[in-house]
Amino acid sequence: MIAESGHYALVLALGLALIQSIVPLIGARLRDVALMNVARSAALAQLLFVGASFTALVMLHVNSDFSVANVYENSHSMKPLIYKITGVWGNHEGSMLLWVSILALFGGLVAAFGNNLPLSLRAHVLAVQAWIASAFYLFILVTSNPFLRIANPPIEGRDLNPVLQDIGLAVHPPMLYLGYVGFSISFSFAIAALIEGRIDAAWARWVRPWTLVAWIFLTLGIAMGSYWAYYELGWGGWWFWDPVENASLMPWLAGTALLHSALVMEKRNALKVWTLLLSILTFSLSLLGTFLVRSGVITSVHAFATDPTRGVFILLILCLFIGGSLSLFAGRATALKQGGLFAPISREGALVLNNLLLTVACAVVLFGTLYPLAMEVLADFKMSVGAPFYNLTFVPLFTLLLLAVPFGPLLAWKRGDLLGVTQRLLAAGVAGLVVIAIVWAWTRGGSALAPLAIGLGVFVIAGAATDLAERTGLFRLPVATTLHRARGLPRSAWGAVFAHAGLGVALIGIVCETTWNSEYIATMKQNDVAHVAGYDLKLDGLFSRQGPNYREMIAEFNVSRDGETLSVMTPSKRSFTTRGSSTTEAALLTRGASQLYVSLGDATAEGAIAVRIYHKPLVLLIWWGPVLMAFGGVLSLSDRRLRVGAPKPARAKQRLQPAE
C-alpha cells in the first residue's frame, strides 16, 4: 500500500508537471489569468505528490520492506535507523528521487512566495521548471524506478555500500542537491526572460537571493564532501581533481560568478545579458554534473550503478536543455535591453574581472574533465588529467583572482579610484609581506612558493578586514562611533567580508597541509612507538568488536607529546558481512586547526598491522574557509534591504576622509 501509493504519487506528479509545462504557456500567450494561475496550484500539488512519494520511500526503507527492489538492494534490517533513512538517497534511484523532490520544493517555493512576481513571468518560470521536472520524472519512472517490486520478497537485504554508512551521507548529498537544483531557479528565470523577450525588474530582484541560497548549499555540500572523503577513504586526501569533484566545482565557479554579476545587475541594472547567460551556464553545468555522476561514464564511489540506457537518457535531457537554452539565448539575447555603462576602474569593473577569471577557471576545469573522456571515446586512449594540469592552469588563475579580491569591495560604484584603494590596502599588503618573511625564516627550505601563497592568503583576509575598518572608521574614530557604525553596516557588507576572508582562510589551510604534511607508514606490533611531527603514538593493542551490522578491528594508540599523554586514538577497520567488503575508519585528533590522522591497513598473521599516520598542520582551515564563506552568504541573504545601488551622500564624505 505504501509502496504502490508512493509509486502512483510519482506518476501523478509527472502528469501534473506535464500540465504545468503546457497550460501556463498558453495562458501567458493568451494573457489569460486563470490559465497562468494553473502553474501555481500545479506546482504546489506537484510538491505535495513528490513529497508523498519521497516520504513513502523513506518509510519503506525504515520498515525494511524488502518487497521493494530498491530497499532489498540497498538496505539491511540490522542497519541503524539513521543509515536506513540516509540509505534512501545512498543509491541511484533514491538519489534521483531526492533530486526531483528538491526541484519540486524550489518550484513550490516560487509558487508560494512569488506573489509579487508579474503573473506572466511566474507562469513562464514555473512552466520551465515543469519541463525540467517532467524530463526527470520520466527518467526516474522509465530507467531508474525506486518503486519496482519483488513478488517473492527476500527476508534480508543486501545492505548499503559500507563506505556510505556514515553521517556524511546524511548531509553531503542533500546539501549538494539543494545547491545543484537551486540553480534551476535562476535558469528558469533566464529562460522565462528569453521567452518573454525582456528582463523584468523583478528578475534582478529574484535571481540574486535564489542564486545565493543555492550557492550557500553548494559551498557547504562541496566542503562536506571533501571532509568526508578526507576521513573516510583512509589516505587523508581531501581533493583529487576527480571528475565527480570537478562536476560539483564547475557549477560552484559559475555560480560564484553569477552571484557577483547578479549583484551588478541588481545594483546598477547592468550586465543583464551576461547574467542571463551565466544563469543558463550554471544550471547547464549542474546538469552536466548529474550526467557525469549518474550515467556511469565515470566509475567512482558516486556511480552507484552503471546502466547504458540511463546514460543515454540523461545525455538526451542534457542536450535538450543545454542545447535548447543556448539556442534560445543566441536567438533572443540581442533583443534584450542592455543596461547602464560604467568605467573599467569601478566596482562593476572589478566584478567583471571576477567574472572573467571565474569563468575561465571554470572552462579550464571543464576542459580537464571532458578532455580525457573525449579521448577515451574518440581515440580509445586512456589518460587522466590530474593535479599537475590544474596546478599549471587553475592555480595561476585563482592566484590572480585572489590578488584582485581585496580591491573589489573597496572600489566605488560607477567610477573608482584605484590609487586610493591601493593606498588603503597598503596595510593589508604589508601584513602579507611580513607573514611571508616570518614563514620564510621559520621554515627554511621546503617549497619557495608556500610562504608566498600564505602571504597571499593573509593579504586576502587583511584586505577583507581593511574593507571593514574603512567602513566602520576603525582607529580613526572613537570606539563608540565605530561600534555604532559596525552595527549599522548592512549585513550584506558583513557577508562579503566573511566570504572573502573565508577564501584566504581556505588558501592558508591548503598551502600548509600540502607543504608541511608529514606521514609515517609502517607495520606496527603491540607496544611499537611511532614518532610523527613531535607526537609519539604507542600501539597499545588490537581489539575486536561487534557492531550492529559489521565487525570491527580496533587499534588503540596512546598519543603523547614530550612524555605527556594527550589522548587515545582508536582507528578501526570494519568488515561488513553482507556486502563482503570493509571500510577503514580513520581516527582524528584535533589540536587547534591541525590534525593527527591514523588509519589502518591490513593485519599480518603475526598480529602486526599496517598503519598510516599523518600529521596535517592547519588542515581544518580548508573547511573552515568554506564554512565562513557560507556564513557570509547567510548574512548577505538575511539582509532585507533593497539593493538599488543608489548614491549615498554619507559614504561619499567618508571616502574623502583618508585623503585629508
Next chain:
Amino acid sequence: MTLWFVFALMTVAAIFAVLWPLGRRARAQSQGSEGQGSEGQESEGQGSEGQDTENRGSEVAVYKDQLTEIERDLGAGLIAAPEAEAARVEISRRLLAAAGHEPAPVPKASLKWRRAAAVLALVGLPLVAIGVYMPLGSPKLQDFPLAQRGSGMARSLETLVVQVEQHLEKNPTDGRGWNVLGPVLERLGRFDDAARAYRNSLTYNGESAERRSNLGEALSAAAGGVVTAEAKTEFERARALDADDPKANYFLGLAAEQDGRKDDAATIWRALLAKAPADAPWRPVVQSALARVGGGGALPALSDETIAASRDMSEGDRGAMVRGMVERLATRLKQNGDDVEGWLRLVRAYLVMGDRDKAMGASTDARQAIANDAERLRQLNEGLKTLGLDG
C-alpha cells in the same frame, strides 16, 4: 480495493489542483469583478493591496511593490532613514522610466482554452497516470514490512537461516553453526555464502575430508557447475585426507571429464563404484556419469535424443532414466531370449551400475534362454569372459 480507493482520491486531488484556479476565475468573472483579483486565490485574507497593480505593467508593479516594502522595512527599523530615502529616489527614477513606455497588457479570458485545460485535467491526467502506472506498478502486491513478516508469517526456512546468520555474526567462532548453515545455504542457492560458511566451518571445526569436499562442491556450484581450479584444489585436499571420500572422487572425475580426459574420468568413477557399498545413495549418479563418458562400455544404447534429454536432467533423474532403460531391456529379454547381444548389454549395464549380483543372475538367465543354440551359447560365453564374469 483500498489501494484503488486511495489512488482515486489522489487523482481527484491532482485534478482539483488544476481545476481550482480555472474555476475560481470563472466565478470571479460571473461576479463582474474582471480586472481585479488577478492574483487569484492567494490574495484571500491578505487584504486587497496590490491586487489591481498587476495589470498595469509588471515593471511598475514591482517598483511600487518595492516602494511599499521600503516603507515597511523603515517602519520595522530594518533599514536606516537615509538609506531608505536614497533607495526611494532610485526606485522612483526607475519607476518613471518604466511607466513611460510600458503598455498595460489587458488580461483576457478565453473560455475555450480554459475548457480545454479543464478537459486535459479531467481526462488527460487520469489517462497519463494509469497509462504510466499500470505497466510499471504492482498494485496486487501487499506491503511486506519486516516487522509484520516475523510474527505473522510461518517461520520459513529463510527466516531460520537469517536467525542463524545473525547468531553467527555475533558469535563467528561457533563452528557447529557454520556446519549447519552451509548445506542449507547451498540448498537455497546462495553458493557464495555457502562456500564462506564451509570455510568458516573448516577454520573453527578443523580439517576433514567431508568439509573440504563440501567446500569444493559449493565453489563449483557457484561457478555454475564448473569444477574450477580452486574447487579442484579443495577436492584434492579432501582426497589426501581420505582417499575414499566419494564426493571428492566424484568431482575429481567430473573435473577430468570437463578437462576432456574422459578415460581418466571413467577410471576414477569405476574405482569409486568398485569400492562403494551397494546401497550408497549416490551410486546412480556416478553410474550415469560413467555412462556419459562411455566408460561403462556400451550401456543400453542411448539414442542421441535421449542423451541430449538426459543432459538437462538432474543427476537423480538421469540415474532413474538409465535404470528404467535397463529394466525395459531385461523385460524384453525375458520374453524373447534369443538376443545374445541384448543379454551381454544387460549384464554390462548391471556391472556398470555396480550390481554384480544382478549381473550374475542375468548371465545365468541368458545361458538358460539360449541353451539349445550352441553357436549363440559360445558367443555369450566369449562375451561374458571379456566382461570379467567367470569363464
